[in-house]
Amino acid sequence: MRYKDLDPDxxxxxxxxxxxxxxxxxxxGSIAASTETMEMIKEMANQGKTVLGICNGFQILTESGLLKxxxxxxxxxxxxxxxxxxxxxxxxxxxxxxxxxKVLRMPIAHAEGRFVLEEEEARRLMVFQYSNExxxxxxxxxxxxxxxxxxxxxxxxxxxIGLMPHPERASFSLTSIDGxxxxxxxxxxxxx
Amino acid sequence: MVSLSEYELDxxxxxxxxxxxxxxxxxxxxxxxxxxxxxxxxxxxxxFPSEGPxxxxxxxxxxxxGAVDIGDGYAIVLKVxxxxxxxxxxxxxxxATGVGGIIRDIISKGATPIALLDMIRVGELKDDKxxxxxxxxxxxxxxYGNSIGIPVVGGELxxxxxxxxxxxxxVACVGIVKKDKIKPSxxxxxxxxxxLVGLTGIDGLGGxxxxxxxxxxxxxxxAVQIADPFAGKIVMDVTLEIADKVEAIKDLGGGGLxxxxxxxxxxxxxxxxxxKVPLRVKDMSPEDIIISETQERMLxxxxxxxxxxxxxxxxxxxxxxxxxxxVTSDSFIRFIYEGKEIAxxxxxxxxxxxxxxxxxxxxxxxxxxxxxVELEQAVRSVLAHPDLASKEWAYSQFDYEVGTSxxxxxxxxxSAVVSLPNGKLLAIKGDANPDLCAEDAYECGKAIFAExxxxxxxxxxxxxxxxxxxxxxxxxxxxxxSDFVDAVRGIGEAARFFSIPIxxxxxxxxxxxxxxxxxxxxxxxxxxxxxxxxxxxPKVEEGSLVLIGYTRNEMRGSLFAKLFGPxxxxxxxxLQEDYLAxxxxxxxxxxxxxxxxxxxxxxxxxxxxxxxxxxxxxAKVDPDRILGTDDLMAKLFSENGGRFIVITNSPESxxxxxxxxxxxxxxxxxxxxxxxxxxxxxxxxxxxxxEHHSNYLEVEMSD
Numbered sequence: 049m050r051y052k053d054l055d056p057d058x059x060x061x062x063x064x065x066x067x068x069x070x071x072x073x074x075x076x077g078s079i080a081a082s083t084e085t086m087e088m089i090k091e092m093a094n095q096g097k098t099v100l101g102i103c104n105g106f107q108i109l110t111e112s113g114l115l116k117x118x119x120x121x122x123x124x125x126x127x128x129x130x131x132x133x134x135x136x137x138x139x140x141x142x143x144x145x146x147x148x149x150k151v152l153r154m155p156i157a158h159a160e161g162r163f164v165l166e167e168e169e170a171r172r173l174m175v176f177q178y179s180n181e182x183x184x185x186x187x188x189x190x191x192x193x194x195x196x197x198x199x200x201x202x203x204x205x206x207x208x209i210g211l212m213p214h215p216e217r218a219s220f221s222l223t224s225i226d227g228x229x230x231x232x233x234x235x236x237x238x239x240x
Numbered sequence: 241m242v243s244l245s246e247y248e249l250d251x252x253x254x255x256x257x258x259x260x261x262x263x264x265x266x267x268x269x270x271x272x273x274x275x276x277x278x279x280x281x282x283x284x285x286x287x288f289p290s291e292g293p294x295x296x297x298x299x300x301x302x303x304x305x306g307a308v309d310i311g312d313g314y315a316i317v318l319k320v321x322x323x324x325x326x327x328x329x330x331x332x333x334x335x336a337t338g339v340g341g342i343i344r345d346i347i348s349k350g351a352t353p354i355a356l357l358d359m360i361r362v363g364e365l366k367d368d369k370x371x372x373x374x375x376x377x378x379x380x381x382x383x384y385g386n387s388i389g390i391p392v393v394g395g396e397l398x399x400x401x402x403x404x405x406x407x408x409x410x411v412a413c414v415g416i417v418k419k420d421k422i423k424p425s426x427x428x429x430x431x432x433x434x435x436l437v438g439l440t441g442i443d444g445l446g447g448x449x450x451x452x453x454x455x456x457x458x459x460x461x462x463a464v465q466i467a468d469p470f471a472g473k474i475v476m477d478v479t480l481e482i483a484d485k486v487e488a489i490k491d492l493g494g495g496g497l498x499x500x501x502x503x504x505x506x507x508x509x510x511x512x513x514x515x516k517v518p519l520r521v522k523d524m525s526p527e528d529i530i531i532s533e534t535q536e537r538m539l540x541x542x543x544x545x546x547x548x549x550x551x552x553x554x555x556x557x558x559x560x561x562x563x564x565x566x567v568t569s570d571s572f573i574r575f576i577y578e579g580k581e582i583a584x585x586x587x588x589x590x591x592x593x594x595x596x597x598x599x600x601x602x603x604x605x606x607x608x609x610x611x612x613v614e615l616e617q618a619v620r621s622v623l624a625h626p627d628l629a630s631k632e633w634a635y636s637q638f639d640y641e642v643g644t645s646x647x648x649x650x651x652x653x654x655s656a657v658v659s660l661p662n663g664k665l666l667a668i669k670g671d672a673n674p675d676l677c678a679e680d681a682y683e684c685g686k687a688i689f690a691e692x693x694x695x696x697x698x699x700x701x702x703x704x705x706x707x708x709x710x711x712x713x714x715x716x717x718x719x720x721x722s723d724f725v726d727a728v729r730g731i732g733e734a735a736r737f738f739s740i741p742i743x744x745x746x747x748x749x750x751x752x753x754x755x756x757x758x759x760x761x762x763x764x765x766x767x768x769x770x771x772x773x774x775x776x777x778p779k780v781e782e783g784s785l786v787l788i789g790y791t792r793n794e795m796r797g798s799l800f801a802k803l804f805g806p807x808x809x810x811x812x813x814x815l816q817e818d819y820l821a822x823x824x825x826x827x828x829x830x831x832x833x834x835x836x837x838x839x840x841x842x843x844x845x846x847x848x849x850x851x852x853x854x855x856x857x858x859a860k861v862d863p864d865r866i867l868g869t870d871d872l873m874a875k876l877f878s879e880n881g882g883r884f885i886v887i888t889n890s891p892e893s894x895x896x897x898x899x900x901x902x903x904x905x906x907x908x909x910x911x912x913x914x915x916x917x918x919x920x921x922x923x924x925x926x927x928x929x930x931e932h933h934s935n936y937l938e939v940e941m942s943d
Contacts, residue, residue, distance in 0.1 A: 066642075068387040071470025127382050127637045157386075157639040217641050222659060225649075 051080075056088045061098040061238050064089070064105030066157070066214060076119065076160040077107030086112045098142045098238060099208045103158055106200065106210030115201055115210050116173060117165030123193030127159040130191055131225050134199045134213060135179040141206035143237035144175060151183040152176075152230035154213035156191060156199075161212040163194040163201070176200035176211050242269040248594060255589050263527045263575070264583045270495035270531050271502055272593035274749055279593045280715040281747040284728045292741035294704055296419060297349070305345050305415075306743025307422055308705040310770060312662040315419045317351040320412040320670070320707045320766045322748045326465065327380075327409040331373045335380030335409050336467035340535050342413040343390060344491035347476050348538070350423035350483040351415030354645060355658045356385055358395040358411050359670045359764055360634070363404030365626065365940045370399075373407050375941060380467070381411070382637040387469035388476065392638035393646050393668070394656035398627045400674055402760045405753035410709055412670055412766040416660060423483055425490045426506035427541045430569035432487055434501065434510060435547060437475065437554050437561045438537030440529055441466075441520035471536035474557045479538055482553045488541040496531045500539045501565075502573050502590045509587060512565035514577040526577040541567060600725055601718035605679075610795075611804040613873070615922060621803050622843045622877060623929045626936060628799075628850050633937035653778045654695035654839050657771065665771035667701035673841075674760035676797035676879070679810050681723040681761050684797070685730020686813035690881050692767035693738055694839040697822035698884070700776045700829040701769035703738060708745040708765050713758020715749045720758055727763040730813070737815045740767065773830040780855040781835045782912050784891035787845070788898055788905040789821045789883035790868035791875055799843045800877035808874075817882030820903040825884050827897050834894070836887040844877035848885050849917065853926050854933050858914030865908040876919065887911050 054062075069080035080086065086108065093099045093114055101109040109115040122128055136150050165173070176199040179185045190197045192212075200211025215231030218224045224231070242265060244252075252260055252268050260268060274280055290298040290306075296315045297307040305319035323338030339356065346353045358381050363370040385392050390413070443466045479489065490504045497517070501510045514526045520534065542550050551561035568574075573590060575583040622628070635650035647665060648657035655669040671692045677684035693703050708731055713720045735742050751759040795801050795808035828834045840848045845866070849859045866875040882903075888894050891907040898905035909918075917924045 067389060068470070068473075071387055071468070071473070073470060126379065127386060127639070129636050129638060129640055155641055157641065159386075214641070217644050220644065223641070223644055223647055 051083065051085045054085050054088055056092050062089055062092060064101045064108055066103030066105060069104055069108060077104055077111040080108045081111035090114060093208050096207055100143065100238065101210040102214055102216065103212055106212055107160060109208065109210045114208050115203060116169060117163055117201065119160050120162040120164055121160050122162055128191055129155065129157040131155045132191055132213060133179050133181055133189070134176040135183040135185055136175065137177055138175045138202065141175055141202040141209050143209050143234055145237060147233060147237070149230065149233060151179060151181065152234065153225065153228050154215055154218040154231050156213050158212055161192040161194065163198040165195060167195060170195050170198060173201040174198045175202045175209060242266065243273055244269045248272060251594055252589065261583065264585055266527050266531055267498045267583050267585060268590065270498045271590040273495065275494045276499050277593045278747055280596045280598060280749060281710065281724070282595050283597050284725055285745065287728060288732050288742040289736050290741050290743060292739065295741050295743060297422060298741065298743050305349055306705065306707065307349060308743060309419060310660065310664060313419050314660065314662050315417055315422060316666065316768060317346050317349045317415040317417060318705055318707050318766065318768055319345045319744050320410060320709045320764070321345070321746050322408060322410045322709055322711060324406060324408050324711065324748055324751055327377055328406055331376035332380040333465065333467050335377040336384040337465045337535050338409055338411050339381055339384040340467055340469065340472045341491065341493050342411045343388065343472065343476060344538065346413045346415035347479045348423070348425055348489045348491045349415065349417060350421050350480070350489065351417035352480055353390045353413050353415045354643065355414045355656070355668060356390050356392045356411060357668060357670045357766060358392055359672060360395065360397045361403045361408040361674065361762065362399060363401055364399050367404065370404060371941060377407060377409055378634050378637050384467050384469045384472070386639040388473045389642050391640045391642045391646050392635065393640055393658060394650055396670060396672065397631050397634055400760060402757065406751045406759055408711055408759065408762055410670065410764055412707065414666065414668060414768060421483065423486070423489045425488055426504055427488045427508060427567050430508055430567050432541040432567045433544055433547050433563050434512065434565040434567065435540040435542050435550055435561060436517060436537060436564045437559060438471065439520040439534065439560055440517050440532050440537065441534045442524060442528060442532065443534055465533050465535045468536050474559050475536050475538055478553050478557065478559065482550045485546040485549050486540040486542045490539045492537040492539060494533065496533045498530045502587060504539060504541060505567055505573065505587055507571060507587050507591065509568035509570045509572040509574070510565055511568055511574045511576065514575050516562050516564045518560040518562050526575065526582055530575055598715050598721040599718045600722035602722050603719050608805060608807040610807045613804050615919070616924065618800065618873065618877065619846055619917065619924060620929065622799055622846050623850055624932050625799055625803065625843065628843050628847050628933065629936035630854065630934050631937065633941055647775070648699055648777055654698040655701065657699050657775065665775055666768055667696045667699050667771060668766065668768045669695040670764055670766040671695065672762050672764035674762045675802055677723065677727060677761040677763060679797040681726035682730040683810050683813050685727040685763055686734040686815060687811065687881055688763065688765050689731050689734035690813055690815055690818035691839065691841055692765045694818055694822050694884065696767060696769040697825045698776065698778065698837045698839055699771065700774050700826060701771045702826065703740045703767045703769040705743050706735060706740050706765055706767045708742055708763060709748070710745070711748045711751055711759065711762040711764065713750065713752050723761040727761060731763060731765060734813070734815055738819065774832065776829045776837060778836040778838065780852050780857050780911065781887060783835055783887040783889050783910070784907055785859060785861065785909040785911050786886050786888055786891050786894045786905050787866060787883060787908045788824055788886065789817055789903060791866050791878050791883065792880040793869040793871045793874035794878055794880045795874060798877055798879045799847065800873065811880035813881055817903065820901050821882050821884055824898050824901045824903065824905065825886065827901065828886065828894060833890055834886040834888045838885050840883035840885060841879055844879050845885070846876050850933060852911055853917060854930050856913065856915065858912050858916040859909060860918040861909040863920050865906045867904060867906050
């Protein structure tokens with residue numbers, strides 16, 4: 049739906065998808081973060097509804113203060129499209145509560161995905177960490193220079209979640225790499 | 241600065257019966273520019289087969305892009321274009337606006353863009369300027385394509401000294417539209433309102449003219465447009481939303497308003513009130529407004545009662561929309577400024593520039609002897625060539641999966657595959673071969689068409705439509721024009737052989753470096769095809785290695801000859817062999833007999849094996865089993881067409897299938913986990929070559 053048309057009372061969850069809101073002009077997600085629509089979404093989050101931000105949606109959530117931290121330009125200073133593995137390290141969020149797998153394969157596609165936050169807090173809030181197939185987290189698997197290999201975080205309550213990888217692109221076997229649908233497993237968490 | 245010749249000015253004067261005013265000269269200059277008028281190429285372009293049972297809209301209709309039927313009431317729209325000159329001056333904006341322009345060509349037909357291809361050629365990377373060009377070209381394409389949300393699903397990246405000052409930046413776009421919703425770019429009735437959306441500024445002044453002459457080496461930055469993908473996204477979304485309420489849509493490209501209005505009127509007249517054009521900067525002169533090529537603008541022909549609806553849709557996004565004039569019945573294109581008519585030119589004059597068939601002269605060809613090269617040196621040099629290196633550095637900067645319809649992704653196969661809304665799978669690929677075209681543009685024209693056809697077969701698709709882009713130096717030089725004519729003949733012949741219509745195309749002349757040396761002739765073919773049966777996502781696994789087709793000792797134009805010195809015969813495009821070998825591959829895919837298939841082209845058999853070696857597999861080849869020549873170097877490095885390598889667990893059935901189809905296949909070796917290349921008793925550990933393959937661009941481009 050168009051962002052100006054959101055009626056918060058009609059929905060129990062919001063997904064802010066990836067894209068380039070307002071062309072990412074000024075800073076990724078910053079203009080969208082100051083729209084009235086985001087005020088409504090904050091209200092929804094306060095009511096305990098689920099708010100999921102994917103890629104640019106994650107950037108909007110950090111820019112608007114719904115999630116802690118910030119997303120800076122990748123260390124390589126360029127856009128990176130790549131299939132990665134992420135290890136799921138929190139199971140107290142809406143999305144990861146009943147997840148049958150602990151390592152997921154999904155693609156990233158972003159220029160500003162280097163998550164930064166004071167390390168102790170980051171460790172507490174992180175939900176997804178870039179890893180290898182086995183779930184081993186190391187700098188070798190960090191595509192963008194994020195602190196602690198963080199690919200996504202949630203708020204303390206676990207109802208506001210943001211991640212840079214694209215679960216929706218790993219939800220259809222035809223278009224997914226090797227036919228996996230790990231992203232769909234994650235998105236099923238929206239049905240609660 | 242105008243590009244019109246004295247002769248052309250004289251023709252205009254005679255037809256007008258008076259001297260054109262300075263404003264009129266600029267309008268004529270834009271319309272008669274090589275870029276917009278195809279005056280040096282049109283005679284020959286007419287020879288392309290553009291008709292076919294699937295063609296909904298072909299090249300003849302003077303439309304922005306061609307369309308072909310893909311069943312279930314849908315059509316795809318296909319277009320290719322270059323932005324070579326702007327990219328040489330400002331590679332980031334030049335490449336980005338190239339993407340924006342091609343996307344607007346697709347939406348001009350009312351079609352939703354679903355995929356982009358980019359074919360890039362630059363000089364060698366040992367030169368820092370070429371690095372700068374490449375870095376910014378890729379960043380520019382990504383900047384625009386990623387933001388607007390159209391995936392770049394494939395392309396080419398190759399290197400040659402002749403592109404040093406004059407990089408080639410070709411972008412192709414595919415769109416999808418309901419067949420009965422295709423919009424024309426021309427009007428058929430007077431009285432329609434001309435509605436312009438977007439702001440007009442002072443960037444891209446005289447760009448069409450700029451693209452139609454040699455780069456001067458002086459400051460030409462003012463002729464390059466600035467890219468604004470967010471505006472482009474609004475234009476795209478709203479244009480598709482209101483397409484049903486307008487009678488014709490035209491992108492403002494080369495030649496700006498002058499060309500868009502004249503071409504849209506298509507023989508009818510138009511009255512344009514220049515004061516009504518929404519401007520980005522104050523105090524623009526009327527002639528600058530008329531020829532400005534500012535991006536992110538569209539022109540619509542709209543019935544009066546629908547004007548409000550159209551403009552309201554744009555105004556929702558605070559995007560400027562204005563009625564700037566109307567279509568008239570008197571066949572004159574008039575521009576009016578402050579109540580005064582500043583230009584009044586007959587449509588026919590503007591739409592029919594003098595057409596040229598320049599003199600041709602074939603190049604003299606030297607006979608050379610075969611260079612004496614050791615096997616190891618030959619293998620190592622070819623495998624290390626930048627043309628064969630992994631292009632991940634480039635395509636990882638593109639959001640190649642946005643839209644979630646990219647089925648076969650960059651680097652996975654010889655073609656990209658995207659899924660369509662009707663459930664069908666579309667394969668697309670662009671191919672060129674400047675080294676071969678420099679040797680023989682006619683054989684090359686056929687060869688690149690055949691290569692595109694083979695590339696589609698690898699994923700299980702048969703070509704249904706093609707567009708071409710013809711890029712050369714100065715057409716007035718007889719040897720260059722000869723290459724142009726030869727290339728057109730070759731492409732046309734192959735298109736007729738495969739019964740694949742050419743539904744659109746583009747020509748770019750005057751591609752020269754600062755010393756006046758032309759680029760290698762670079763005609764390019766982009767082909768689209770449908771996967772009619774099974775799809776093959778090629779996957780390297782252990783199995784037998786089978787070569788389909790004959791290998792010929794025709795080494796001229798090959799990568800081997802480029803590295804060690806030109807020699808031998810030009811490879812003849814035996815189209816029958818391309819067709820038969822492709823049929824064999826399609827059969828095998830549908831039988832489920834093969835795991836992996838790859839076309840043999842750049843670097844010959846050895847070049848093709850790189851796709852296997854780079855996945856952590858060893859390849860063992862018995863050269864005696866490679867049929868068609870006794871020459872070892874030709875067996876390994878010849879780039880003649882009509883061949884594929886496949887990996888299979890039932891090699892005999894591949895050989896049998898080839899025989900049934902009227903051609904040959906030979907089990908030449910095997911593929912196993914490991915990192916060796918074995919040719920007969922000779923063995924090479926290719927760890928270093930594979931590392932180089934993966935890292936070459938990343939390393940070169942990181943400093």
